[in-house]
Amino acid sequence: MIKGVIFDLDGVIVHTDEMHYQAWKRIAERIGVEFDRETNNRLRGVSRMDSLNIILENTSCFSDTDKQRLADEKNAIYRRLLDGLTKNDVDAAVPKTLRELRNRKIKLAIGSSSKNAALILNKIELTEYFDAVSDGNNITRSKPDPEVFLKAAEYLGLAPYECAVVEDAYAGIDAARAGGFFSIGIGDASGYDRADVRIRGVANVLKIMDMPLDRRLG
Ligand code: BG6
Ligand code: MG
DSSP, rough: OOOOOHHHHHHHBBTTTHHHHHHHHHHHHHHTOOOOOHHHHTTOOHHHHHHHHHTTOOOOOOOOOHEEEEEEEEHHHHHHHHHOOOOGOOOTTTHHHHHHHHHHOEEEEEEOSSHHHHHHHTTTTTTGGGEEOOOOOOOSOOTTTTTTHHHHHHHHTOOOGGGGEEEEEHHHHHHHHHHHEEEEEEEGGGTTTTEEEOOOTHHHHHHHHHSSSSHHHH
16 A cells, blocks of 8 residues: 655656756866766766766766866756746646645655755745655765665655655666665656656556556556
8 A cells, every 4th residue: 555655856846857957068068078868867866976977977087176066066057047947837737646645645755866855846836745855965875776765755654665756767766666665657767667657747646546556566
């Protein structure tokens, strides 16, 4: 029986994944490193510094100090892009689905690698829908490590097997599986065969809740 749903934030609740891409692209262009959407998909769910290390994987000319400066710069660009973010940037199906899950007494949490999660939730006015937020500020290892989801489940007072995780990142699906959660792939991860189920839109989470467990897993 699923008693809680843990949602990833960027690329699931709101399309800030595009802003991450734009910000990294600007950094990559400035330092003359190739960066495209395919590489960007590998950054989904991955922490800021781990993302930068992926972008720089074919170069060795950046010191740790340079990297810290580039990561800070990326975050400044990203936060400027977030300036204009409002609740109108969220698909109407999202608050509707969250409301319906709450009506059904399902506990809700955010499980995000981002250190900007609280800021984003405030801007899109969805903070109050979530019983708990586990994010980049309370973890030491980012996805595919399950830490962020294990913390979210702990904050909800639930065991992993009682929670579903909704993720757009391959690393997020791997993290959910590693932690013993039921995994739901959406967006980029709707093409990932390791997800227990794959859906097209957030509203479909409700349909999955209605399914008996054997059908969900079959
Ligand atoms: C994840 C994104 O949610 O957060 C990653 O999918 C991002 O792309 C990571 O790198 C860290 O985000 P932030 O906001 O702390 O730089
Ligand atoms: Mg994501």
